[in-house]
Amino acid sequence: MTALKIYNTLSREKQTFVPMQAGKVRMYVCGMTVYDYCHLGHARVMVVFDMVQRWLRASGLDVTYVRNITDIDDKIIKRAVENGEPISQLTQRFINAMDEDAAALGVQKPDHEPRATQYVPQMLGLIEKLERHGLAYKATDGDVNYSVRDFPHYGKLSGKSLDDLRAGERVELNTGKRDPLDFVLWKAAKESEPDEVKWESPWGKGRPGWHIECSAMSSELLGEQFDIHGGGEDLQFPHHENEIAQSEGAHRHTFVNYWMHNGFIRVDNEKMSKSLGNFFTIRDVLKKYDPEVVRFFILRAHYRSPLNYSDVHLDDARHALTRLYTALKAIEPDEQPLDWNEPHAVRFAEAMNDDFNTPIAIAVLFDLANEVNKTRSAALARQLKSLAGVIALLQRAPQEFLHAGPADESGLDEAAILAQIDARTAAKKAKDFAAADRIRAELLANGIVLEDKPGGVTEWRRA
Numbered sequence: 001m002t003a004l005k006i007y008n009t010l011s012r013e014k015q016t017f018v019p020m021q022a023g024k025v026r027m028y029v030c031g032m033t034v035y036d037y038c039h040l041g042h043a044r045v046m047v048v049f050d051m052v053q054r055w056l057r058a059s060g061l062d063v064t065y066v067r068n069i070t071d072i073d074d075k076i077i078k079r080a081v082e083n084g085e086p087i088s089q090l091t092q093r094f095i096n097a098m099d100e101d102a103a104a105l106g107v108q109k110p111d112h113e114p115r116a117t118q119y120v121p122q123m124l125g126l127i128e129k130l131e132r133h134g135l136a137y138k139a140t141d142g143d144v145n146y147s148v149r150d151f152p153h154y155g156k157l158s159g160k161s162l163d164d165l166r167a168g169e170r171v172e173l174n175t176g177k178r179d180p181l182d183f184v185l186w187k188a189a190k191e192s193e194p195d196e197v198k199w200e201s202p203w204g205k206g207r208p209g210w211h212i213e214c215s216a217m218s219s220e221l222l223g224e225q226f227d228i229h230g231g232g233e234d235l236q237f238p239h240h241e242n243e244i245a246q247s248e249g250a251h252r253h254t255f256v257n258y259w260m261h262n263g264f265i266r267v268d269n270e271k272m273s274k275s276l277g278n279f280f281t282i283r284d285v286l287k288k289y290d291p292e293v294v295r296f297f298i299l300r301a302h303y304r305s306p307l308n309y310s311d312v313h314l315d316d317a318r319h320a321l322t323r324l325y326t327a328l329k330a331i332e333p334d335e336q337p338l339d340w341n342e343p344h345a346v347r348f349a350e351a352m353n354d355d356f357n358t359p360i361a362i363a364v365l366f367d368l369a370n371e372v373n374k375t376r377s378a379a380l381a382r383q384l385k386s387l388a389g390v391i392a393l394l395q396r397a398p399q400e401f402l403h404a405g406p407a408d409e410s411g412l413d414e415a416a417i418l419a420q421i422d423a424r425t426a427a428k429k430a431k432d433f434a435a436a437d438r439i440r441a442e443l444l445a446n447g448i449v450l451e452d453k454p455g456g457v458t459e460w461r462r463a
Contacts (some may be wrong), residue, residue, distance in 0.1 A: 001061075001340070002015070002244050002350050002353045003348070003351050003353065003384050003434075004059065004352075004353045005015040005017065005261060005353065005354060005355055006228070006258050006355055007260070008257075008258045008259055008423075009157060009236060009260065009261050010156065010157055010256075010258075012159070012260045014354075014355055015258070016108060016261050017227075017258065019061065019227050019360055020226070020227055020257065021025050022373045023060070023061060023062055024057050024061065024062045024063075024075055025062070025227050025228065026063075026064050026066075026222040026223065026226035026228070027049075027052070027053060027056075027063060027064070027065050027066065027222075027226070027227060027228040027229070027230065028066045028067075028068075028214070028218040028221075028222055028226065028229050028230070029045065029049045029065070029066070029067045029068075029110075029229070029230040029231055030045075030067075030068065030214060030230070030231035030232070030239065030240075031045075031067040031068045031069050031113070032069060032094075032098055033068065033070040033076065034069055034070065034071055034076070034090075034094040034095050034098060035075045035076040035079045035080075035090065035094060036079070036094060037094065037097055037101075037281040037282070037283055038097070038098050038101050038102075038281065038282050038287060039233060039272070039279060039280060039282065040265045040272060040280050040282065040309060041264070041265045042101075042282070043101070043285075043298065044231075044232070044262055044265055044307060045262060045296065046101075046102050047107060047230050047295055047298045047299065048107070048230075048262045048299075048303045049065075049067070049180060049230050049260075050107040050108055050263075050392070051299060051303075051358065051391050051392075052111075052228075052230070052260070052303075052356055053108070054108070054390060054392065055356060055390065055391070057392050058390045059157060061162065061219060063111070064111050064112070064221075064222065065110045065111045065112075066110055066111065066112040066217070066218065066222060067110040067112075067113055068113070068114050068115070068213065068217050068218075068461060069091075069095060069113060069115045069116070070116050070117065070163065070210065070213065070214075071087075071091040071095070071115045071116055071117050072087070072197060073210060073358050074118050074209055076090065076091060077193060077194070079196070081194070086194075086196060086197050087194065087197060090195065090318055091115075097283075097388055099232050100136060100175055101283065101286075104282075104286060104291040105282070105294060105295050106291070106292065106295050106392040106393075110222050113185075114217045114220075116208065116213040116217070118222060119195050119213065119216050119217050120199050120207075120208060122216040122217070122219075122220050122401060123186075123208045123213060123216040124186075124199075124202070124211045125202075125216075126212060126215055126216050126219075126246065126250050127144055127185045127186055127212065128202065129250040130146065130185065130246065130249055130250050131144070132156045132337040133151060133249060133250065133252075134147070135147055135150050135151060135245075135249045135250075137178070138203050139176030139177060139178075140176045141176035141188060142176075142188030142203070142204060142206070143171065143176055143184050143185075143186065143187055143188050143206075144184070144185045144186035144203050145176070145177055145178070145182040145183065145184055145185060146182055146183050146184075146185050146242070146245060146246065146249075147178060147179070147182055148162070148181040148182050148183070148245065149162060149179055149245075151245045151247065151248075151400075153244070153245075154181075154187075154241065154245050155241065156244070157237070157240055157241045157244055157259060157385070158236055158237040158241050159446055160237070165463060173225070176435075177394065177418050180181055183209065183211060183238065183242055184209040185208070185209050185211075185212050185246070186201060186203055186206050186207070186208060186209060186212075187206050187207050187208070187209055187397045188203070188204060188205075188206045189204070189205040189206045189207070190270055191271065200240075202325055210239070211239055211242040211243060211347070212247060212308050212447055214239070214243050214261050215243050215246040215247045215250070215255075217316075218247075218430075219247065219251070224247070224251045224253070224255075225251075225253060225255060225256070225257070226256060226257070226258075227257050227258060228256070228257070228259075228260060229255075229256040229258070229259050229260070230242075230259075230260040230261070231261060231262075232261065232262055232264075233261045233262060233263055233264055233312045234264070236259075236261055240259065241259075243255065244256075260303075262303045262304065263301075263305050263306045263307060263321065264307070265307050265309055265310070266307065266308045266309065267280075267309050267310070268308075268310070269308060272309065280309065284316075288311075288314075288405045289314050289318065290401070292321065292396070292401065293314060293317050293318045294314070294317075294391065295392065295393065296317050296321045296393060297313065297314055297317035299362065299391060299393070300317060300320070300358070300359060300362055301357075301358075301359060302356075302357060302358065302359055303356055303358070304355075306439040319463075320366075321393075321401070322366060322402065322461065322462075323366070323369060324366070324369050324384070324388070324394055325394065325396075325398045325401045325402055326383065326398070326402070326461075327368075327370075327372045327373050327381070327384065328369075328372070328385060328398045329399065329402065329418070330372070330373065330376070330378070331372055331376055331378055331381040331396035332378060332381065332450045333378055333381040333382035333384070333385045333386075334378040335382075336379065336382055336442070337386075338382070338383065338386035338387065339379075339383065342347045342383055344364050344367060344368045344371075344380075344383055344387065345387060346389050347360075347364045348361050348364045348390075351363075351364065352390075355398075358391065360388075361391070363391075364387070365384060365387060365388055365394075366395075368380060368383055368384040368387070371382060372384055374438050383415050396402065401458070402461035402462065403461065412443075412446050412448065415444065417448055420439055420442070420448075421450065421458050421460060423435075423439055424436045424439040424440060424450075424458070425456070425458065428437065429434075443460070444463070447462055448461075448462060448463065449462070450460050
């Protein structure tokens, strides 16, 4: 099998992956801020890095996968105050919803899922260390800030000079900062904020800034230096840049060896965002599309590429996945284990080892499906199902997928479809072929395809 190569954002090139400890991988991915339902951008992060950890494990590596939860944040506080509910109640509700969405998309739970509020002592320890190293200072407004210009390597991840950089979207400019680029490590408590978000610290009551949580949690769970850090492209600056500054400033050595960033979700070639009104929650999308279709849609694109969302693209993904399931419906896979030496499996592994190139890997699945349709080989059907299973696709009974989907606007659930099939069968027996043809046409107009099989059996699937 070829060696795994990963595009490292830090070096801006593909590099052969060499774990710090042979046979073991430590990976941290920035998770969700839980004040609302997860959107498609969150879905992409969850599915992409689920695919990454699955492939690492399939390659025989022992993986420790950490994905954090931000459960303290300005937006969380604002939403809880607006709702008149405790912050912990708000965050738990949306954590539960996130877990439901992730499970629907076939995303496995990480090995560790730390919540920021559980690691405040570790954050305080890190800030104290930064203060001792001359990289943190208490401002006149009571906040503790990071002194960006005192960290000589700031900007190495984003590739920008200090003079080019601007404070990020979550950085509040205020008169207490020595430099506009400085970012907050510890926020002084405000009288208007609930007591639930006020912790004691050497600098007075307050709460952690956003960036410090990931530095503290990753070092606590994975060590001061680890293999892979991932997240969405939007986190490259300022969040990940600031993580490097904090962690390397405190520990005085390399923080992460390989940085991975997935591309944006776009809608009509514009970045998906609430401000543009082109924002879709996972729950909204799953009302219309099967979760496996959404997972397939995400994995069909390379993780670093922009992913353009539209009903047309989701419909195309559904039709493509239907082709794969149809091949498995015709031929029952045998019970043998996956053969990694079989030519299709070799090509699949080569694609996945080339920076997790899922579009090529999925193209191999279609080649296999074509071979299954031609040869009727149970061994190739097994290869198809097993290879797809490595990235959590094609694991349902084919009929279950082919019948899956919400009832259409005409109310055609499974019972209604079967009733129409029975009516068509009766019409054919009565030699009323016009009525039988009309029923078939009506079902097809509603996205239901009928397939007449030998012995008078009629099967159906959604188009």
